[in-house]
Amino acid sequence: MALTPPARLSLVLPGFENIKRGWHNSFETVAARLLPGEYFVTLNDEAIYTTLGSCISACIRDRVSGIGGMNHFMLPASASSDSWKAADNSASARYGNVAMEHLINNILKNGGKRQNLEAKIFGGGRIIANMTDVGMRNIAFARDYLETEGLKVTSEDVGDTFPRMVVYFPATGKVRVKRLRALHNNTIVEMETQYLHTIEDKPVSGDIELF
């Protein structure tokens, strides 16, 4: 029998109205489609999915209450510093810090407890041969950030030469990672490159709320 999904679409936390969401038959649930630079947090039993080239997605949830979300980011190449250390205040690491802080702070703001948080990280592939391995830098940043914040990484699928499709179900913590065919490489690289241009052109503002 057909379900009546559209009613559930209205249950979105404030600030995420612009994230594209829709019913997915294969997931049998509503799913939010994340693009590079976006993040999404939900209290619902719904899915969040994205495609990753050399970008990283962190999936973080409160394992007790089930609130959780996903981000999608990368560090721009930085002329001033090639350090990716999370504690480093270099311009480059700032983008990663902001992406992680937005996600974690939003989960906490909506009722998540810091001591209950668990994290999974995905992406950082090297999908264009002979390109500098920006994926590896992103992976190193994410691991270092989560370690510094004391968040346990319960699983990861990172690096290698494939683009990925990641589907995350914050309510249960379940993740489905699918390697995508090389046919999609250039489309994914172009999406990530466009995102990179937008952050390189626009300095990060400093208005992070801390909890």
Next chain:
Amino acid sequence: MKKEITELVQGVGDLVTLPDVFIRINQLVESPNSSAVDIAQAVSQDPAFTVRLLRVANSPYYGFSSSIDTVAKAVSIIGTSQIRNLALSTAIASSFSGLSNKLVSMDNFWRHSLYCGLAARKLAVLAGKCDAEAVFTAGLLHDIGELVIFNRLPQQAQASLLQVLDSADELPLYQAEQQTMGFDHAQLGGELARQWKLPPMLEECIEYHHDIQSARRYPRETALVHIANILAQMAEVQTLDRDDVAPINPQAWEITGLSAADVIETTVRETQAEIAEAEALFFGKAFSS
């Protein structure tokens, strides 16, 4: 729709140069009056192809026990229709280099195609009752319409690819193409094959590899290429989990008499083991990964 496909195909005439030696052999094989001697002569007029032919004939790909050192010997051992396939297959990268595009690298495109050809050839040997070497060529050419779409209609092609990603990779690309353009790469490839007067078996495998029920003359070969296409995707992304790739039409197993449990894992593993050597043989280099 039909008109648009025809116009697109006519528009690529100058961008694709099928080797002269293939065109001559193609005519000779189709002609009832020609002999193996005529074909050997046509081959000999193309020194570059002669070298490629002897290299392939002596490679482990064929595994002949005695060395093949003359064109006449190659033609008699390999067979005239297979020489025709080789004339096409071994010059494939240069024939289609005019269709380069920004959406997919030629290396990645031909790697998938070669995986499909290798898998199709193995499946054809297992299934029997068909020409395995011709099925290899069909596998190698199955997505040729895609190159035309990527080159001639880059915006619609990109929209189709984005639609696939937005669907979380659930919508097959050929269906996204149908929604975006009203036709897909298989139909377009079939029209190319007709216009180039490729053998009807190749034409049918190219045109119906996503729609095997429609293959009337060569259902067996078409079903083999259909399965091989999915196994090629598994080999590419290094998985043996069928949920990671597009589904195989169950009818393909009935038509070919093959069983999924018997062939999938061995075929995927064997093609992965052979791909680097096959790239060197058919493309003169191993692709970067």
